[in-house]
Structure formats: structure tokens, C-alpha cells
Amino acid sequence: MPSPKARYDEVQMKDAAPEEAAALGAAGGDDGEIRLKAKMSLLNGVTVIVGSIIGSGIFVSPTGVLKNTGSVNLSLIVWTASGVFSMVGAYCYAELGCMISKSGADYAYIMETFGPFLAFVRLWIECMIVRPCSQAIVALTFSVYVLKPFFPECDPPDDAGRLLAVCCIMVLTFVNCWDVKWATRVQDVFTYAKLLALFVIIAAGGYQLCVGQTEYFTFENTKSEVTSVALSFYSGLFAYNGWNYLNFIIEELKDPIRNLPRAIAISCTLVTVVYVMTNVAFYTTLSPEEVLGSEAVAVTFANRLFGFMAWTIPVFVALSTFGAVNGILLTSSRLFYAGACEGQMPEILTMIQISKLTPAPAVLCMALLSMLYLTVSDIGALINYVGFATWLSIGVAVLCLPWLRWTQPNLARPIKVNLFFPIIYILASLFITIVPMLASPVETGYGCLMILTSVPVYLIFVYWKNKPKPVQKFLGAATHCLQKLMVVVRPQSK
Template sequence: MENLSLKRDLGLLNAVSLIAGTMIGSGIFMSPQWVLYHIGSPGASLLIWGACGVLAMLGALCYAELGTVITESGGDYIYILRTSGPLLAFLLSFTSMMVVRPASYAGLALSFAEYAVAPFYQGCTAPQLIVKIVAAVCILVLAIVNTLSVRFSMSIQIFFLVAKVLALLVIVIGGVVILFLGGHSDSFQDAFQDTKVGINPVGAAFFQALWSFEGWNNLNYVTEELKRPEVNLHRALIIAIPMVTVLYLLVNVSYLAVMTPRELMTSTAVAVTWGNKVLGSWGWLMSVAAAMSAFGSLNGSYFSGGRMCFVAAREGHLPEILSMAHVHRLTPSPALIINTAMALLVLIPGDFNTVISFFSFTVWVFYGIIFSSLLYLRIKKPHLHRPYKVPIVFPIIMLIAAVFLVLSPIVDNPQIEYLYVILFIVSGTFIYIPFVHFKLCPGLLTKATLFLQLLFEVAPVDKNV
């Protein structure tokens, strides 16, 4: 069968919607109370949100340079493969497929489900079984959408981006009106009182806020499907990330204008609490908005996440079937199916707060390696063609931030679970050495691959660079 190639269907609008639509998810509706809880004061929490926006922007610009030097899809995986070697790249793909992506999908699906069922359980907590069933349905629906059509997935992304931006603007405008009518302006007086200073509270607050910015690097996973990536990659970042950062800051100000810091910290769903106080009987609209936001973000994560698995398989680091695309729809359906299966498994024991903590810790381990890779390319290969180039201080700042975020939960408040995460990452070595490096049992999956290829109607895909 003749090899296929992915189409360059994504323009600037699609690129902006993929970044912003993935970033604006459940985080801004659920994380503000946790950021305030960890850092202790409204002023410090706003600084954390602003700093996270700066980090996302600097990190994204670093990725823009990497994406124009290494023009293949695959994001983090392909950058580590081309700069740090196959072992580290395999550990990333293994960890991403088994833990990071499933945890991200499960966290977004759980937040969608909690808000989706909230209007039916007013005044009480929804049963966890119901929440998880709704979350599982959400994952399955988006798996089908992303398997069927790239354009359909992008249409959903744009629609939900518009809806969630409108919802955030309602919160912003409502906060401004409340402030003028004499809201909780005392939240901004002595704004830094009770600030918790220490490695662990600052690190924990950053983890919670950075979850809301997760998705700033999503475009790099689909470089081969982006029109004029040397131009549109950094343009989309410059439009999307500042827009999201300003919205997040204004939304947090609105929350603090309507609620006291104590009310905000004790709220189980801050957007719903805000809606009940400001919109009254129409407060349920905030549940709908938050659910739509999480749904759109999960759609964007699905779209990009399947691409890493797909590229890693194409490089021989994962089973060959995962490197194939549907012969008619040109979607990496086998990679999407395995991501779906793993997300459903993580969903069974998971809860939102735990999922976020360990997801953030794991991804920043690899972010540190990637920013080191950019520095390596600058020093060792200065003559590479760079259509876009960032100041050298940007990757240095991001590397320092990554080291801090990885060490902060270990140094100040060590937990055995972080050791488990590290051991899990390292355990991938025992798979890589025999089966990838030495290629033991090369024909082990051949029959299964042929069967699945016929079952799913998929074929190998050429690089589109």
C-alpha cells in the first residue's frame, strides 16, 4: 500500500484556537482556590498567575525556535530525540503514553463531569460513580470525533474557544460591575497579608496555576499539519498566550471582587459560587460554561496528544501500528485509541487534585530536558538555519524554573509518590534496552500489526516536512 502523508490543513486561526482553546480549560474554573490556598494571600496569588503567564510565553517562544529548526511533528519527543538521543526520547514517549497524557485527559474529563452534573445535585456533592461515568463518556465522544476528522475536531475547537472566551468575559464584566457597586474591595487591601513564603507553598501554587496554562506548547505537536509553520507558529503563540494571561488575571480579580479570600478558598467550584452570587437563579450557566471549557480543552489535548504517540511509533520507539493513519480520514486513529484506553484506566482511581500534582511534576522534568536541548543547539550547532530565534536568556530562565518546580515538592515536603514517579520513568529503560535498542523478538507483533491494520483500515505515513 502506498504511504500516506498528513495534510497541512491548519491555518493561523486554527493554530490560535488550538493553543488558546486547550489552555482555557478547567483550570481557571477550578484552580484559583487552590492557588490562593497554597500561597495564602490575594496579592501573591495574582503575582503567581501573572508569573505563570510570563513562563508560558517564554517557554512557548523557546518552543517556537525549536519548532522552526526541527520541523517534524511530535513536540517534546522529537526535540529530545534529535538533541539528547533515543533513550531519553523513549522514556518521554513511554511516560507520556502511560502516565502524562492519560492523567491530563482524566483531569480534564473529571472537571468536565463535575461541572456537567453540578446543576442536578445543587446543595450536595455529586456521587463519584456518576461523575466518573460522565467523564468516561466525554473521553469516548472526543476519541470518536478526533478519529473521524481533523477538520471536524478543529471546528469544535473554534466553537468552544468562542464560547469559553465569552463566558470568561461575562465573569470579567460582572466583577467590574460588582467592584463599582461596592464589592469586596477589602480583598485588595493589605493584599499580601498572610502570604506563605517557602519553597513548597510557592511550588504548589505554581503547579496549580500552570495547570491552567497547560497547552502552550500544543502547536509543536502538529507542525507537519500547520501551514507555513516558520511564520504561523510564533504568530499564533504571540496572539494566544497574552490573551489568555490577561483573561486569567481579570477573572481572578473578578472572583476576589465577589468573594472574600476565605469564601474563595473554601469553594468547591469557584465559578459556580461566583455565578450563584452574581447571576442568582442563572448561576447554573457557570456550570455549563465550565463544562464547555473543559470539553474544548480536552478536545485540543486529544488532537495534539495522539501526535506524540504517532511520531514515537514512526521512529520505532512504540509498536508500529501506532505510527499509522486511517487511509481515508488521515487521522492517527490507532494512537488515539491507545490514549483513550489509558485515560479510561487512569480515570478509575483518579481525583482532580492528585492528578494535577503528579502530572505537573512529571511534565516539568521533561521540560527541563527540552530547554537544555535548546541551549545545546545554540552552543554546539550555531549555524543551523533558524527562521525564528529567541534571546539566549529565555531558555536559561525556563531551565531554572523547571529545576525549581521539580525540586520544590521534594525538598520542602517530600512524598514517596514522587519517588514512584521517578522510578516509573526510569523503569522504561528495562523496556528500551532489550526491545528497542537490541530489537529482541522483532517479529513479536507482526501478526498483530497486520490484523489491526486491516481492522482499523490504517497505513504507514510519510513525514511531511
């Protein structure tokens, strides 16, 4: 006797219009499957990672590291070490991604290793707070830099900035719903634009070095407190955040066993070199005091050196943030999709648009949450409260690697990492997580309370399976209605 789920699928197929049924067959291709297709090349993978890592931070305010190190030379060491640390984490993720080739990255790895509850906690914080808040903040940064030429003497109106941020998110939502190739092309173009801007800054800094501008490269005023060093790494690693984003969309990457580790190695090396050289360029012209006092270091640098061409840097910052919004939307929607496939998100988020083969419901959900957060006055505070949870969960994901080596030694591992690397990464993650927590216990307390909200949500909506029939009937009807509205179905074979 067929299961209720199978009967529901059959009813859905019978209810589909003739042209919809034809589209189902056509969209699936030769294998007759409706699923996410592998359309991304190695170059697309590199631009996803680079474009996701490089947002507005390196242009706007690379002051967190300098503030906590006290000296220019130590800040450059921290920038370099943060890049190497990110490479080690990315190297570990290469083994996990090739071994557990599911969309969702660390969520999928924690689910496979430690079970559904810990995976849901990670999913809840990332999907409900971190990703949509991050996207809202980057979109707001984009709108501020677009509007700045029209308000040269003052800050742009807040309402105008938020409205433009909504427009930015809506345009990129359409692109991501329409075609994965469109989304990757947008990512490619805007990644090239932001790299061009950084190379211009680096070239200007190189010229300054050649003429002997090295007076600020010293260890003067270095801070040696453990908390300061930990907080400086926290700021540095935040700038590198995004190195694991390609793992979120691994199902759409061509030949992932070959291309995933290559994309990670190329992009992490490139970003580390670019970040360090950009900071070197800043300090050839700006003093530590000027860097700490500037709201937009790249703009101050350009005003000092580029003369009438200084307007180009704000334009490039706007382009950079636009590409970063696209990268966050592209990868975050796949996290929603992965969570729904595991039964930890609404069923509609598992579904794929029948003609475009994109996870349109997940993209729309991410976009709507981001626009909702645009109504919050202090979005950044929410991310600060749960920021430690992001690094802690990445450390837990890396812990999956040695744990699976011990519990499931026979799993296929196309890439096998030396255990020295995950152990070092886990210890360092504990250091940069625990020390800032001790340094700011109030913010940590708020963050823990926000994380604990995942427990009742998990118990009611995930763990409790036998819900009353009226509730089940309502949820089924709502899902069916949304399916017809968006013309989506579950990934399935003929």
C-alpha cells in the same frame, strides 16, 4: 535486494483490496503521499492552545496559588508572572518548532539533541501516565457538571459520572478519527464558549470594581517562605499547562514558520490577561476565606451575582471541559504517533487512515488508555507523583536550544531567540522543580520509581533489536491484522 521492510510494504500493497488501493491514490492528493496534511490555520492554532490551556481549573478551584501566597495581591502577581514565564517558554519553543518541524514537540527536540533514551523516558511518562490521566480527570469533571442539575442536593453517582466520561471520550475519539477539520471545529466552538463565560465573569468583576469593591486587594497574610513561593508558582504554572501543545501537531499547521510564533504569542497573551482579570473579578466579590473554602469558585461567584442566571456557569464549565478533552486527545495522539515514527512505540501507531488522513491508531490508543484509567479510584495521585517530571522535561527541552546553538550552529533557524530567555527559563524550571521535590519527598520518591519503570521497558522493547524470529513474526502478524481492521498504512509516497 529489497529490505525486509520494503518487501513487507510491497506485500501489504498487493494484499490491499482494489477499492483500498484506489483510496490510497485518491487520499494522497496530487503529490501521491499518504501523510498528515496541513489543514490548520492560524485561528485553529490559537484555539488549540487556548482551548488546551483553559480547562476546568480557572472555573473550579483557583485556590492553590492563594493558599501558598497567603494574600490576594501576591497571588495576582504570581498569576501574572506564571503567564509571563509561560510566554518565555513558548518563545523558546517557537525557535525549536521552526527548526525541528516534527510532530511530538519536546519529545522530538530531546530526541534530536540528547538521543533516544532520554526522549523515551519523556515519552513513557507523558504517554503512559500524564496525558491519559489528565484526559480521564477532565472528562470526569465534564460528567460531574453535566449531571449536577439532576442531583442538586448531592454528588452525582460515581458510576454514572464515569460512564458519561467514557461517552465523552468515545464521541471525541470518533471526531478525531474522522477528520482533523472536525476536531479543530470542535476546538474552535468550545474555546469560544469558555472565553465567553470568562468574559462574562470579567465584566461582572469590572462592574464591582467600578462601584468600589476593592477591600480584599491587600498584601495581608503574605507568606515569604521559599517553599511556599515555589509551590504557588507550581500551582500557577499548572493552570497554564498546554501552551506547548501546538508544537505537538506542527506538521498539520499551515505555514508553521509564520503561524506557529504568531499563534503562541496571541494565545499566551490572551490567556494571561484572561486569567489575571478573572482572578481580579473573583476577589471583588469573594473573600480569600470564601475562595479557599469553595469547591467551585466560579459557581460561588455566579450564585452571589447572577441570581436566576447562575446556572449558566456550570453549563459553561461543562463546555470548557469538553473542549479541553478534545484538545488533549488531538495533541496527545500526535505524541504517540511521533514516538512510533521514531521506533519507540508499536509500529501500528505510525499509520494513517487511508481516506481520512488521520492517525486513527494513535487516537484510539490514547482513548483506550484514558478509559482504562477511569477504572482507577484516585487518578489525580498518579499525576501528582510525576508532575515534577513534566516541568523538568520541558526545562530539558528548552535546554536543547542553547545546546544546539553550540553543537549545530549551522542549523536553519527561521526564528532566533536571545539566549537570555532560555537560560532564565531553565534556572526558573530548576527552582520550581527542585523545591517542591524537597518539600514532598515521599511523593517525589513514588514519582521517581514510576519514571524508572521506563528503563526495563526501553531495554527490552526498544534497545533490543534482534528479538527471536517467532516474536518478530507474531508482532508482524498482529500489526498486519490491525492494519486491515482499521484500513491504515504507513506514511509513504508512490
